[in-house]
Amino acid sequence: MADSVPESTRRTLDRLYDDPDDRLASLFDLTADDTELEAPRAVFKALSNEHRIRILEALRDGELCACEIQVVLDAPQSTVASHLGELKDAGLVNTRRRGKWTYYRIGDTAVLQLLDIADALAEGT
Amino acid sequence: MADSVPESTRRTLDRLYDDPDDRLASLFDLTADDTELEAPRAVFKALSNEHRIRILEALRDGELCACEIQVVLDAPQSTVASHLGELKDAGLVNTRRRGKWTYYRIGDTAVLQLLDIADALAEGT
DNA sequence: GTAGCATATCGAGTATTACCGATTCGTATG
DNA sequence: CATACGAATCGGTAATACTCGATATGCTAC
Structure with a gap:
């Protein structure tokens, strides 16, 4: 999953948050499936x-x-x-x-x- | 106003209602202005x-x-x-x-x- | 069946919108 | 100032939507 995130975004999250990986995960949770x-x-x-x-x-x-x-x-x-x-x-x-x-x-x-x-x-x- | 109504529609209203002109007028009242x-x-x-x-x-x-x-x-x-x-x-x-x-x-x-x-x-x- | 009318569908032309790479803009930092 | 980076804008192309005349369908009445 994290592989699909652009490097620039990853660097940004690294700067914004103490736990960039957790933040990334919660962002992915916001991804509702298309059918809904x-x-x-x-x-x-x-x-x-x-x-x-x-x-x-x-x-x-x-x-x-x-x-x-x-x-x-x-x-x-x-x-x-x-x-x-x-x-x-x-x-x-x-x-x-x-x-x-x-x-x-x-x-x-x-x-x-x-x-x-x-x-x-x-x-x- | 009634001039802009197609003949076919006018005939239909004539058949549907006793007072086609009143009906026509009330239909035109439903025409909200575009800005709204x-x-x-x-x-x-x-x-x-x-x-x-x-x-x-x-x-x-x-x-x-x-x-x-x-x-x-x-x-x-x-x-x-x-x-x-x-x-x-x-x-x-x-x-x-x-x-x-x-x-x-x-x-x-x-x-x-x-x-x-x-x-x-x-x-x- | 035939004719007539209300409505639905088709098809072509036009207009609008979505997409996305490339570029520019605004701000922070050294 | 120069650099870096997040975000906004530009430009061209692909996809989608709107319009509307022509035609088809469905129903009624004769």
Whole structure:
């Protein structure tokens, strides 16, 4: 393990700490495995687009069909559809088919919590 | 405003509702202005990368200098530095200079809330 | 079945982002 | 000042994401 650390970093740790090896070990412990990070990353990625945030905000008050969301976004049908697909793939929204209409709704209130917290966080900037 | 709505959508709303014009108006009300959406989008974008999530997780226990984070990420120095720069630009971390070392720390506990909620959200998938 | 409409998918072009070696900058030390 | 080193920036390239017209799919009604 320590072999993969660059010499420069090792020298730095030597200077910073009395027990550089222990410090190194604890740093390596911070290395979460990739599988645990991929899930939240996918959630944040789905949220990192203005169109998709706008969709979720519009769904706060309840479900909407795709054609109504198209009005809210004011974008071409194929663009809206692909964003809706991403939100669904990410598990942020659920769908319900009624005849030829597809209705979308927030899949978990945690999604709204994320939006609220991000809003508040950005507020204080 | 109604002029910008495609004919097909208008016909759909006509079929779906008794008062399509009122419905149209309420849909337009859902259109938040772009300036309000940009801030949370920037937050989520900063969070939508595995390296940057890993950095924030490592900072849960307290501040680390850039060279230590480099050990955690196991990535080239320039790569680590640019991710740290993005986190700082997004306001998610603060920095402190001590001599030639730069220490990074979580800027707001709301960041950790976002990570926790996203984790829980992804859990149930 | 046929026609029509809402929605989903495909594909190509464009834009954005990630990566990382090389270089520069800022600070401490001799 | 010269040197050393941690950290930030630059530049080019690869990878990924967004857009949107065209087309396909699914459902309804006739």
